[in-house]
Amino acid sequence: MPRLMDMGLEKLRNMVLDMAELSQNTVSTSIDAYVQGRDLRDRIYSWSEELRMLQDEVSELAVELIARYQPVASDLRFIKSCMEVAYGFSRFGRYAHDISDVIGIFGDLSSCDRQAVKEAGSQAKDMIRLSIKAFTERDVELAGRLKKMDDVVDNIYLDFVKKSAHEREGNLKCVVSGTLILRYLERIADHATYVGETVPYIVSGERSARK
Amino acid sequence: MTLHLQTEEKQPLSREEILQPHRTLENSKVRTEDLDAWYGNNQVLKKLNIEVREHSVTAIIGPSGCGKSTLIRCLNRMHELVPRARTSGRVMLDGSDIYAKGIDPVTIRRRVGMVFQKPNPFPTMSVYDNVAAGLRLNGERNHSVLDRAVQQSLELAFLWDEVKGDLDKSGASLSGGQQQRLCIARALAVQPEVILMDEPCSALDPTATAKIEELIASIKGNYTVMIVTHNMQQAARVSDFTAFLYLGQLIEYGETTSLFENPVEELTERYLTGKFG
Amino acid sequence: MSNYSMRRFKNKLALWIGALCAALAMIPLVSILYDVVKNGASSLNVDFLTSAPGVIGQAGGGIGPAIQGTLLLVGLTIIMGVPLGVLSGIYLSEFGDNPVGRVIRFLNDVLAEFPSVVIGVVIFTLIVLTFKSFSVIAGALALSIIMLPIITRSTEESLKLVPNSIRDASMALGIRRWRTTLSVVLTTAKSGVVTGILLAIARVAGETAPLVFTILGSQYFFSGLNSPMDALPIRIYRLALLPYPYAQAQGWGAALALTLMVLVVNIGVRLATRGRLYTTRSRA
Numbered sequence: 001m002p003r004l005m006d007m008g009l010e011k012l013r014n015m016v017l018d019m020a021e022l023s024q025n026t027v028s029t030s031i032d033a034y035v036q037g038r039d040l041r042d043r044i045y046s047w048s049e050e051l052r053m054l055q056d057e058v059s060e061l062a063v064e065l066i067a068r069y070q071p072v073a074s075d076l077r078f079i080k081s082c083m084e085v086a087y088g089f090s091r092f093g094r095y096a097h098d099i100s101d102v103i104g105i106f107g108d109l110s111s112c113d114r115q116a117v118k119e120a121g122s123q124a125k126d127m128i129r130l131s132i133k134a135f136t137e138r139d140v141e142l143a144g145r146l147k148k149m150d151d152v153v154d155n156i157y158l159d160f161v162k163k164s165a166h167e168r169e170g171n172l173k174c175v176v177s178g179t180l181i182l183r184y185l186e187r188i189a190d191h192a193t194y195v196g197e198t199v200p201y202i203v204s205g206e207r208s209a210r211k
Numbered sequence: 212m213t214l215h216l217q218t219e220e221k222q223p224l225s226r227e228e229i230l231q232p233h234r235t236l237e238n239s240k241v242r243t244e245d246l247d248a249w250y251g252n253n254q255v256l257k258k259l260n261i262e263v264r265e266h267s268v269t270a271i272i273g274p275s276g277c278g279k280s281t282l283i284r285c286l287n288r289m290h291e292l293v294p295r296a297r298t299s300g301r302v303m304l305d306g307s308d309i310y311a312k313g314i315d316p317v318t319i320r321r322r323v324g325m326v327f328q329k330p331n332p333f334p335t336m337s338v339y340d341n342v343a344a345g346l347r348l349n350g351e352r353n354h355s356v357l358d359r360a361v362q363q364s365l366e367l368a369f370l371w372d373e374v375k376g377d378l379d380k381s382g383a384s385l386s387g388g389q390q391q392r393l394c395i396a397r398a399l400a401v402q403p404e405v406i407l408m409d410e411p412c413s414a415l416d417p418t419a420t421a422k423i424e425e426l427i428a429s430i431k432g433n434y435t436v437m438i439v440t441h442n443m444q445q446a447a448r449v450s451d452f453t454a455f456l457y458l459g460q461l462i463e464y465g466e467t468t469s470l471f472e473n474p475v476e477e478l479t480e481r482y483l484t485g486k487f488g
Numbered sequence: 489m490s491n492y493s494m495r496r497f498k499n500k501l502a503l504w505i506g507a508l509c510a511a512l513a514m515i516p517l518v519s520i521l522y523d524v525v526k527n528g529a530s531s532l533n534v535d536f537l538t539s540a541p542g543v544i545g546q547a548g549g550g551i552g553p554a555i556q557g558t559l560l561l562v563g564l565t566i567i568m569g570v571p572l573g574v575l576s577g578i579y580l581s582e583f584g585d586n587p588v589g590r591v592i593r594f595l596n597d598v599l600a601e602f603p604s605v606v607i608g609v610v611i612f613t614l615i616v617l618t619f620k621s622f623s624v625i626a627g628a629l630a631l632s633i634i635m636l637p638i639i640t641r642s643t644e645e646s647l648k649l650v651p652n653s654i655r656d657a658s659m660a661l662g663i664r665r666w667r668t669t670l671s672v673v674l675t676t677a678k679s680g681v682v683t684g685i686l687l688a689i690a691r692v693a694g695e696t697a698p699l700v701f702t703i704l705g706s707q708y709f710f711s712g713l714n715s716p717m718d719a720l721p722i723r724i725y726r727l728a729l730l731p732y733p734y735a736q737a738q739g740w741g742a743a744l745a746l747t748l749m750v751l752v753v754n755i756g757v758r759l760a761t762r763g764r765l766y767t768t769r770s771r772a
Contacts, residue, residue: 003484003485003486005485070443070444070447071484072443072447072471072472072483072484073471073472073473073474073479073480073483073484074480074484075484076471076472077472077473204473205472205473205474287660289656289659289660292656292659294585317662317663317664318662319662320659320660320661320662321661321662322662324660324661325656325660327653327656327657327660329653331651331653331654331656331657332657333654333657333658333672333675333676334654334676335675335676335678336675344658344661344663344672345661345662345663348658348661348663348667348668348671348672349662349663349667394657397657397661398660398661401661401662
């Protein structure tokens with residue numbers, strides 16, 4: 001027998017999944033735009049704003065469900081996680097916007113070496129895809145793989161920064177823009193990891209310690 | 212949020228630790244050891260082991276007929292008053308068995324008070340006489356002692372201000388919520404160590420319920436409270452520990468916060484989220 | 489006629505039939521009271537109520553010994569019958585849920601349905617013949633036996649109306665069982681118990697047949713518990729048998745006196761036991 005609360009939970013889930021799709025597109029588009037040297041700031045900005053509004057709606061619905069039904073156990077954990085995940089998705093949008101801003105600030109970057117960003121970008125995209133899949137399917141094993149992937153992105157970022165620090169004659173524009181974008185990608189990867197961490201919590205109440 | 216922090220600091224007990232029979236906590240007030248209870252041939256409690264901490268509120272939840280009320284009625288030997296009801300196993304109160312030979316159930320009932328589902332003030336007695344009944348019918352005659360006990364108990368039950376001018380009025384003339392608080396005052400007047408409450412708010416409106424819950428929170432520093440409730444939100448609000456009973460067995464027992472957020476047992480999860488049966 | 493107005497009509501009809509039946513039931517009561525007052529009032533005066541009967545066939549004399557006898561008999565009966573009846577009722581209600589209790593309850597019901605004349609004959613055989621004298625004691629004994637099952641039954645029923653939650657509340661305070669029964673349960677059921685006692689008193693005050701076999705009746709005032717004695721029902725019976733108009737008038741007067749006595753006892757006891765905190769519904 002469906003419970004009264006189930007309708008609300010289903011709605012909450014759909015909203016979060018909508019956000020997942022949108023945030024995934026936003027991040028992909030912004031990375032691709034950078035790699036391809038296109039300026040898509042306006043489009044990405046409007047998407048990130050939409051994500052922010054969706055996050056507010058998710059919070060409101062979650063609070064309403066808590067007030068109405070006083071959920072406990074797995075219901076409570078799911079609602080709490082939806083709020084966290086929605087926040088993560090809205091951050092994705094924000095960082096995508098920041099990435100697209102870089103082009104606007106620095107202008108043409110086609111002469112820079114974009115290998116590191118390409119690598120980190122595709123890794124981050126994979127992580128977002130994976131974290132959404134793990135959340136949707138409540139797949140703890142899948143979510144567990146995110147940590148390792150996060151380390152890869154972290155290392156690309158750190159290597160790039162270290163290399164830049166010792167390089168005397170690099171193109172300053174390329175170094176700064178590369179550092180910024182890699183920094184944003186690193187943050188995106190972190191949030192994807194957090195999204196993944198909600199999966200074991202929803203399933204069994206397990207909380208993993210954050211770094 | 213503060214509740215949560217406390218839980219994490221205290222290192223919640225694992226399920227094995229909590230359910231392990233015959234384990235003694237430092238501040239254990241009541242402990243059952245392989246407690247069985249029957250009504251005739253119908254066994255309602257099955258080898259139940261639970262340990263209740265002193266000066267805490269322990270909620271007992273579970274579906275109807277799971278043995279919640281029977282459990283607390285075993286703790287002050289009220290169970291045996293029902294015809295053909297019997298028990299086996301031990302119930303330790305401060306470390307000694309209340310079912311041991313030669314123990315007078317009357318002395319146990321004075322140490323372990325009880326509040327019932329429906330407010331049941333003595334209908335022919337005044338407010339004052341209701342509260343004084345326990346002392347008076349046990350031989351207390353000194354007026355100043357009685358006066359003091361009545362006032363103190365009514366104050367503890369948050370009822371003094373409402374009835375101090377009407378102490379001679381019939382107890383039955385009060386509102387339902389006031390009657391229930393009168394019953395709590397009556398139980399407190401004999402200065403028990405443990406207070407058992409059998410769904411004390413099931414007949415009351417939300418305002419009266421809130422008053423009783425505040426009362427429970429305010430007395431727990433001096434008493435050990437056990438409350439049977441059908442209302443899970445109430446258990447979550449008032450209790451420090453929660454026990455989930457099903458078919459006469461203790462399924463899960465632990466700190467209220469963790470039991471409601473992360474129940475370990477599938478059965479508890481299903482009961483709490485309303486996906487039962 | 490529509491369904492609704494049909495139902496309303498039926499409802500009204502049932503109400504009126506009920507009221508009519510109640511009125512019919514009142515007719516005998518009112519007519520008896522009317523006759524008793526109409527025929528008896530003229531005989532009532534202090535002299536009549538206090539003096540001994542005159543010589544048969546001559547006007548004058550009164551029912552003093554009969555009133556004295558009835559008061560004495562009822563008093564003795566209450567002393568013997570009420571405590572025993574109330575205690576048996578308590579036993580049956582509070583502890584009688586077992587084979588012994590069921591046997592006692594059955595015997596009690598049988599006793600309640602015994603014709604009172606049979607009880608009179610039994611006491612006559614056992615007491616009067618043994619001690620070779622009609623006596624007040626024998627009369628009170630017979631009346632007690634008649635009273636006992638009524639009080640037992642009504643006490644048991646009143647106590648059973650006290651909800652178990654009240655007993656639980658008392659026991660949970662650590663109050664002992666006997667204390668709970670006497671101070672909580674019996675107090676709560678007081679009104680029902682008292683009603684039962686009053687009904688029983690009214691019943692025995694009007695008994696005639698067993699008295700004929702036990703106290704016999706007499707012309708004289710009280711002269712010892714082991715001698716015959718007069719009582720109002722016997723006096724009424726004897727006066728009614730006499731062929732003289734004055735005697736019949738005296739009989740009506742005695743009947744009115746008896747009725748008034750029962751009424752006074754009823755009202756008096758009701759007033760005395762009506763506590764300030766009366767909330768239990770009485771059964772009668």
